[in-house]
Amino acid sequence: MMQDPSNLLVLALVLPVAGLLLTLVVGGRYAGRIALWLMPVGLAVAVMLVISVIRADDALVYYLGGWMPPLGVALRADGLSAIFILTTVAVIGATGIFARAEFRTPPGQPETRTSLTFWALLLALWGALNLVFLSNDLFSLFVALELLTFSAIPLVCLEGSAKTLAAALRYLLFALFGSVLYLLGAVLLYGAYGTLDIGLLADRVRPEPVAWAAAALMTVGLMTKTALFPLHFWLPPAHAGAPAAASAVLSALVIKASLFLIVRLWFDVMPALMNPTAAQVLATLGAAAILFGSVLALRQARLKLLIAYSTVAQIGYLFLIFPLIVRPESVAFAAADLSSELAAAVVSTSAWSGGVLQAVSHAFAKAAMFMAAGLIAQSLGHDRIADLSSIGRALPITVLAFALAGMSLMGLPPSGGFAAKWLLLTATIETGQWWWALVILGGGLLTGGYLFRVLAPALFGSRESVVLRAPVARYREVVVLALALCSVLLGFVRLGAFDLVQIGRLAKAGMGLP
Amino acid sequence: MISTTTLFGLSSVVLVGLGLFGLIVDPQPLRKILAFNLLGGGVFLLFGVIARRGAGAGLNSDPVPQALVITGLVVAFAATALAVALLLRLFQETGQAMTLDTEDPASHAPARSNDP
Numbered sequence: 001m002m003q004d005p006s007n008l009l010v011l012a013l014v015l016p017v018a019g020l021l022l023t024l025v026v027g028g029r030y031a032g033r034i035a036l037w038l039m040p041v042g043l044a045v046a047v048m049l050v051i052s053v054i055r056a057d058d059a060l061v062y063y064l065g066g067w068m069p070p071l072g073v074a075l076r077a078d079g080l081s082a083i084f085i086l087t088t089v090a091v092i093g094a095t096g097i098f099a100r101a102e103f104r105t106p107p108g109q110p111e112t113r114t115s116l117t118f119w120a121l122l123l124a125l126w127g128a129l130n131l132v133f134l135s136n137d138l139f140s141l142f143v144a145l146e147l148l149t150f151s152a153i154p155l156v157c158l159e160g161s162a163k164t165l166a167a168a169l170r171y172l173l174f175a176l177f178g179s180v181l182y183l184l185g186a187v188l189l190y191g192a193y194g195t196l197d198i199g200l201l202a203d204r205v206r207p208e209p210v211a212w213a214a215a216a217l218m219t220v221g222l223m224t225k226t227a228l229f230p231l232h233f234w235l236p237p238a239h240a241g242a243p244a245a246a247s248a249v250l251s252a253l254v255i256k257a258s259l260f261l262i263v264r265l266w267f268d269v270m271p272a273l274m275n276p277t278a279a280q281v282l283a284t285l286g287a288a289a290i291l292f293g294s295v296l297a298l299r300q301a302r303l304k305l306l307i308a309y310s311t312v313a314q315i316g317y318l319f320l321i322f323p324l325i326v327r328p329e330s331v332a333f334a335a336a337d338l339s340s341e342l343a344a345a346v347v348s349t350s351a352w353s354g355g356v357l358q359a360v361s362h363a364f365a366k367a368a369m370f371m372a373a374g375l376i377a378q379s380l381g382h383d384r385i386a387d388l389s390s391i392g393r394a395l396p397i398t399v400l401a402f403a404l405a406g407m408s409l410m411g412l413p414p415s416g417g418f419a420a421k422w423l424l425l426t427a428t429i430e431t432g433q434w435w436w437a438l439v440i441l442g443g444g445l446l447t448g449g450y451l452f453r454v455l456a457p458a459l460f461g462s463r464e465s466v467v468l469r470a471p472v473a474r475y476r477e478v479v480v481l482a483l484a485l486c487s488v489l490l491g492f493v494r495l496g497a498f499d500l501v502q503i504g505r506l507a508k509a510g511m512g513l514p
Numbered sequence: 515m516i517s518t519t520t521l522f523g524l525s526s527v528v529l530v531g532l533g534l535f536g537l538i539v540d541p542q543p544l545r546k547i548l549a550f551n552l553l554g555g556g557v558f559l560l561f562g563v564i565a566r567r568g569a570g571a572g573l574n575s576d577p578v579p580q581a582l583v584i585t586g587l588v589v590a591f592a593a594t595a596l597a598v599a600l601l602l603r604l605f606q607e608t609g610q611a612m613t614l615d616t617e618d619p620a621s622h623a624p625a626r627s628n629d630p
Contacts, residue, residue: 139585142589160607165600173550184530187560
């Protein structure tokens with residue numbers, strides 16, 4: 001079977017779905033075991049996928065049933081998809097190990113509905129994310145997004161209290177608004193160009209009113225699902241109310257899926273439409289998200305809400321890549337001769353690498369932070385920031401993990417967040433857009449501010465001893481630490497490795513411009 | 515005299531407009547769910563119109579949008595069911611389902627601590 005590496009794409013989708021069906025058949029007692037057995041296999045598949053994409057130096061394509069587009073539907077994995085699939089399985093695997101204590105059925109006791117729901121939804125989430133990263137067809141992507149929403153929303157209200165139910169319903173209404181707008185855009189594109197296949201659309205889309213309308217509708221729809229400012233209202237209550245393991249996956253991965261689609265849309269589906277004005281608008285919203293999210297995070301009294309607002313802020317960085325990849329026209333026209341054209345290509349590559357590195361390191365860091373907050377809340381019985389004094393003495397590993405993850409969010413060297421923000425800063429300077437550099441630096445300072453509010457009393461509090469309400473299992477602390485370390489160690493990845501991002505891209509970055 | 519296709523196209527525009535208005539403006543969750551269905555209906559109708567208009571190759575109409583509309587209907591139905599189930603559960607818990615704002619911890623006022 002491994003003769004043809006494109007079979008890996010099918011395997012990446014079949015594994016979680018098969019696990020989900022098996023879970024529903026055998027029931028909640030074995031659900032955790034099935035999920036935890038599948039995750040190493042999924043990790044192996046993801047690693048093989050990355051290796052195959054690098055070895056082929058091109059995207060892997062699988063035609064379902066052997067039918068080629070426009071009649072059939074294709075799965076396609078380029079470098080970007082491969083990176084996201086690997087990140088997904090790593091974070092979901094760590095979440096699975098972390099959640100084992102919370103959602104298992106002890107022998108001799110009746111199985112609980114929460115346990116079955118959690119594991120089934122975790123597998124569903126994994127499958128839906130892989131489908132988002134692999135689909136090459138706007139309608140399959142719609143279905144994938146809906147699957148993702150439907151598996152994410154019950155995770156928000158696993159606890160079943162009125163507050164989490166209201167958060168889940170609000171999340172669902174925002175998500176449905178987003179997906180209908182996305183679908184409307186896709187319908188308009190089909191009406192104008194007669195296909196939904198990304199590869200065919202890339203050739204056919206012209207800069208004309210119908211394409212503009214479709215792009216605007218789809219972007220706003222996906223922005224709603226990504227919780228980009230000013231459409232972020234649903235995120236903090238939803239992510240802060242979910243159980244720690246669920247918040248970790250929601251904040252680290254689920255919002256990245258719709259972000260991935262925005263990137264795919266603008267750079268792969270409609271490269272002809274990408275222009276500096278649109279890019280500046282997206283980045284302005286991103287900058288506003290960084291500032292508002294960070295300031296609101298500074299004002300929160302609860303640790304989980306602080307982390308949720310920090311997600312709102314960190315999403316903003318990912319939208320800064322648009323104007324850095326698509327240069328303003330003055331710069332583009334200045335790049336008249338071949339050598340500076342080459343230099344421009346290098347710049348856009350560093351923006352790409354910075355954006356992807358930011359997404360991946362944020363995924364690891366945010367998962368680690370939510371899990372650390374979960375452990376703290378579990379052991380203290382609350383997560384009020386004001387009462388976290390000296391918690392570092394009682395839970396040294398957890399607080400260390402929180403601090404390391406925070407280091408990556410702030411962008412302190414040598415973390416992954418530092419490398420990402422450094423690449424973005426380099427790109428802002430090289431494209432002559434210094435105002436975005438100010439936003440990146442200001443955001444870093446604000447991030448440092450809200451993390452200091454948590455870490456300073458936690459590490460240097462005056463209380464002599466902290467009474468823990470419940471002990472914390474050592475292996476759970478180690479999982480959190482491992483995630484935080486991943487986020488930091490990403491800073492050491494040889495930056496050349498992120499050329500993987502460029503493999504199999506339909507339109508080379510920024511090349512759609514004169 | 516406008517053709518049937520144009521008439522249906524215009525109706526779909528009206529449905530989309532009404533649905534969007536309701537989904538954004540109306541504060542009641544149940545009405546938002548209904549507005550979402552109206553909006554979805556408008557989008558599916560538009561897709562049907564596109565199938566009719568884009569019919570080529572001697573077919574009566576383009577079969578691809580019809581297949582997609584069926585899938586879309588299933589998805590919209592599932593979404594509505596999930597939303598209504600959540601709303602019912604919320605009603606059982608709180609005894610009221612007219613607004614989502616009572617429990618809002620995301621308000622811009624400095625957050626209060628909700629723990630005992």
